[in-house]
Amino acid sequence: MKELQHYDKAAHNFYRKQSVLSLPIYGWDIFSKYFQKVCDNLSDLVVLKNISEEKAWENRFPFEKEIIQKKHVIVVTDAELNIVHATKNIFDMNGYMPDEILGKKPKIFQGAETxxxxxxxxxxxxxxxxxxxxxxxxxxxxxxxxxxxxKGAPIRNKKGEVVNFIAFEREVA
Structure with a gap:
């Protein structure tokens, strides 16, 4: 039983420092959709951090604030405008799964009335x-x-070269 006390204390100390709070266990059936969104958001945060480190981005972006608080979709392209990452919440905005648009240009979302x-x-x-x-x-x-x-911007590496473009997006009325 003492092992659980130490586990609970360690878990409490870890989770209280996180901006994403855990869910009550009695509400899994109610919160399962929300929990999946939290998992997707955390997964996207890891991928975006990895891209920024791999490409040695000059500036850091507040991804957590953009995805979790503002609920923005984030699309990252390479320097030639091929999509290299789209956050999973893009599906809620336009019905595309991120994997469906990888390697394509953002013009995929435009049409005759654009x-x-x-x-x-x-x-x-x-x-x-x-x-x-x-x-x-x-x-x-x-x-x-x-x-x-x-809201889009070029992303430069520490040498000043444009290595990616980033777009923060949301549906508006």
Missing amino acids: CKETASEISKAVKNKQAFEAVILNYRKDGSTYNCWI
Whole structure:
């Protein structure tokens, strides 16, 4: 029984320092969907941290705040705009699983009714390696449309070279 006391104390000390709180065990049936989102968010945080370390990003981003608090979708592309990571919550916004869009360009979300002017402004900012913010009409996997707020920026490594682009996104009315 003493082993459990030490375990409980260690677990308590560990979890109280985390920004993601544990769930009550009696509520698994109610909270299982929420628990899966928490697991997905934590998994995405690990992947994003690994990408940033592997590519030696000059700046760090508050991924935890963006995903957990603001519930933003995060899309990371390589320097040629091929998607290298999308957070799992992208499915809730547009119906695509992250694996379905890996290697594709973000234009996959655009369609006939997407504003050409806004798309051109975003494209110009990307070509000039500048940050941008815009709302654009995107398409879900099922063909329906949604307005997507995007805040994007180039990511430089410690040598000053653009190695990735990042976009924080959410559906807006």
